[in-house]
Every structure is written in C-alpha cells, then in structure tokens.
Amino acid sequence: MKYLYQAGMIVLFTFLGEALAALIPLPIPAAIWGLLLLFLALCLKLIRVEQIRGCSGFLTAMLPVLFVAPTVNLMEQAQALLGSLPAVIAIIAVSTFLTLMVTGRVTQALLDKKKGERDHA
Amino acid sequence: MLDFLASSSFFAIALTLLIWRLANVLQKKTGSMLLHPILVSVAAIILILLASGIPNSAYQQGMKPFSWLMTPATVCLAVPLYEQIRVLKKNLPAILTGVLCGTLASLFCVGGLCLLFGLDRTLSVSLLPKSVTTAIGAPVSEALGGLGAVTVTAIIATGILGNMFCQAACRLFRIHDPIAQGTAIGTSSHVIGTTKANELGAVQGAVSSLSLVIAGVLTAFLMPLMATLF
Numbered sequence: 001m002k003y004l005y006q007a008g009m010i011v012l013f014t015f016l017g018e019a020l021a022a023l024i025p026l027p028i029p030a031a032i033w034g035l036l037l038l039f040l041a042l043c044l045k046l047i048r049v050e051q052i053r054g055c056s057g058f059l060t061a062m063l064p065v066l067f068v069a070p071t072v073n074l075m076e077q078a079q080a081l082l083g084s085l086p087a088v089i090a091i092i093a094v095s096t097f098l099t100l101m102v103t104g105r106v107t108q109a110l111l112d113k114k115k116g117e118r119d120h121a
Numbered sequence: 122m123l124d125f126l127a128s129s130s131f132f133a134i135a136l137t138l139l140i141w142r143l144a145n146v147l148q149k150k151t152g153s154m155l156l157h158p159i160l161v162s163v164a165a166i167i168l169i170l171l172a173s174g175i176p177n178s179a180y181q182q183g184m185k186p187f188s189w190l191m192t193p194a195t196v197c198l199a200v201p202l203y204e205q206i207r208v209l210k211k212n213l214p215a216i217l218t219g220v221l222c223g224t225l226a227s228l229f230c231v232g233g234l235c236l237l238f239g240l241d242r243t244l245s246v247s248l249l250p251k252s253v254t255t256a257i258g259a260p261v262s263e264a265l266g267g268l269g270a271v272t273v274t275a276i277i278a279t280g281i282l283g284n285m286f287c288q289a290a291c292r293l294f295r296i297h298d299p300i301a302q303g304t305a306i307g308t309s310s311h312v313i314g315t316t317k318a319n320e321l322g323a324v325q326g327a328v329s330s331l332s333l334v335i336a337g338v339l340t341a342f343l344m345p346l347m348a349t350l351f
Binding site (some may be wrong): 006008010011015016018019026027028029030031032034035036037039042043049053055056057059060061063064065066067068071072073074075076077079080081084087088090091092093094095096097098099100101102103104105106107108110111114121 | 133137138141155158162163166167168170171177180182184188189190191192194195196197198199200201202203204206212214215217218220222223224226227229230231234238240243244245248251252255256257259261264268269270271272273275277278279280282283284286287290291294296297298300301302304305306308309310312313316327332333334337338341344345
C-alpha cells in the first residue's frame with residue numbers, strides 16, 4: 001500500500017501541474033508546473049520526501065527508456081531530415097559543446113570570484 | 122498474427138522493455154559508448170516495425186500508457202533538487218547566470234548555423250529547442266510549426282552526446298567545480314546528460330536537474346522570439 005500512496009501523491013502533483021498549465025496562458029508544459037509545485041511543497045514541508053521517495057526514484061530512473069517511443073516516430077518524419085543530414089549533425093554537435101563550455105566557464109568564473117572575495121574578507 | 126500484434130494492448134510495451142534490456146546488456150558487454158541503449162533500442166524497433174509491417178501508428182498506440190509516464194517522471198525531478206537545496210541556495214546567482222548564458226548560446230548557435238546552412242523554417246524551429254528536455258522541447262517546437270519527431274530526435278542526439286562526452290568536455294574546457302559541471306551538463310544535455318551527472322556525484326546531479334529545469338523554462342519563453350528570425 002505504501003507504493004500506491006506514493007504514486008497517488010505524485011499523480012496528484014502531476015494533475016495540479018496539468019491544471020496550472022491549462023489556467024496560465026504561458027508556453028510552460030504541465031510537467032514543469034508539476035515539478036515546481038512539488039518542489040515548493042517539499043520546501044514548505046507540506047509533504048516529506050519519505051512520502052514519495054521509492055516511487056519517485058523508480059520514475060526518474062526509468063526516464064531514459066521513456067524517450068524510445070517518441071524517437072521511433074522519426075521513421076515517419078525522416079525525409080524532412082535526410083536532405084540536410086550533414087548540416088543537422090554539425091549543428092547538434094557544435095551547439096551542444098558550445099553550450100556546455102559557455103555554461104560551465106561562466107558558472108565557474110562566478111564561483112571562483114565569490115570564493116576569492118570570501119578569502120579576502 | 123500481425124493483426125493481433127498490432128492491436129495487442131501489451132505487445133508494444135513488452136517489445137520495448139525486452140529490447141531495452143538487451144540494449145543495456147549489449148552496452149555492458151561491449152563497453153562501447155557509441156552503443157547507447159536509446160540509440161540501439163530505437164534502431165532495433167524501427168527495423169522490427171519495417172520488417173514485420175506493423176505500422177508505427179499501432180506501435181505508438183500500444184506505447185501510450187507507457188509514454189504517459191513521461192510527465193510524472195519529469196515532475197519527480199523535484200526530489201533530487203530538494204535534497205540538495207542547501208548547495209543550490211548558496212550558489213544560486215552563479216547557477217542562474219550560467220544557465221541563462223548557456224541557453225542564449227545554444228539558441229543563437231543553433232539559429233545562426235541554421236541560417237548559415239540555409240535550412241528551412243520548419244527544420245530550424247524543430248532544432249532550436251534541442252538542448253532542453255522532451256517534455257518542454259517537443260510541445261514548444263510543434264506549437265511554432267516544427268516537427269515533433271525531428272525535435273525529439275535532435276533532443277535525444279544532444280542528450281546522448283552530452284552523456285557520452287560531458288566528462289571529457291569538462292576536462293577539456295577545465296570545468297573542475299562540481300557545481301559548474303552540473304550546470305554545464307544540465308543546460309547542454311537535459312535529462313539524458315543528467316543521468317551521467319548523477320554518476321559523477323550527488324552535487325553534479327542535483328545542479329544538473331535544477332539547470333535543466335531553468336534552461337527548459339527559459340527556452341520555452343525565448344523560443345517564440347527566436348522563431349521570428351526565420
């Protein structure tokens with residue numbers, strides 16, 4: 001029964017996320033509203049991590065396999081890609097590493113600055 | 122027989138989970154990073170569908186109850202976030218600035234290269250949200266006239282690249298701080314990269330989860346503006 005209760009809590013927050021997404025005319029999907037609501041509820045101690053941990057760990061661990069079916073759809077939209085395949089591959093590779101570098105370097109520079117200030121004080 | 126498999130309520134899910142298991146065994150046995158379980162599973166399922174003549178629409182129909190888990194699974198990323206809240210709070214300005222710069226870098230890099238290579242609007246809009254998680258990227262792309270499956274494929278390819286090479290890339294770009302590593306991985310390669318970040322450490326994993334959420338929300342807001350470029 002423990003897992004049923006945990007699943008119920010998770011489904012409840014997912015539903016609340018869905019409701020917010022329907023009410024608020026922003027391009028934010030239900031999953032992100034639900035995530036923010038659950039995070040808020042945990043921070044405000046409305047629920048405890050123990051009330052959902054087993055089930056939530058199972059769900060986050062299975063995220064990768066959930067990507068398989070949507071990708072299989074590619075077999076129907078492949079012709080849109082095929083003509084520009086080399087360009088698309090180049091764009092994906094270059095932008096992924098550039099994003100990683102920019103994000104990492106900026107964050108690290110700011111953290112180092114803060115550390116330096118603390119050492120001086 | 123084929124009619125039965127195509128209309129079965131459980132065949133698609135059973136097939137997917139079986140192939141997923143085999144793909145994981147294959148990667149463990151070979152130790153090859155290129156044989157990522159998502160890549161291998163997708164290729165195997167497409168081949169099976171093509172060879173057997175089961176239409177993709179029937180497969181997707183069968184997968185519906187399973188794909189339905191995507192939303193609650195994304196919601197549950199709140200748990201690792203909460204468990205690292207102290208690290209996050211102390212370093213929030215640095216993380217937020219890093220994610221904002223990274224998200225802008227991603228959008229302008231993808232947008233600029235699309236213009237450079239002369240890709241059409243549909244394809245460009247499909248590629249723009251490639252660094253954020255599917256739960257955000259796919260609906261945003263479709264709302265602006267992109268192709269959902271192309272977006273999902275670009276998102277997966279990005280995630281797998283990040284998952285495979287983020288450790289080497291962090292070393293190459295001299296990103297040593299665990300917080301900076303997590304921010305970089307989550308912003309550039311969303312949930313699939315975050316799987317790797319979790320292996321690197323609890324701090325990397327939590328910061329990566331936080332970063333992918335912020336990057337996703339920022340991208341959802343910036344996408345309509347970016348799409349006007351095309």
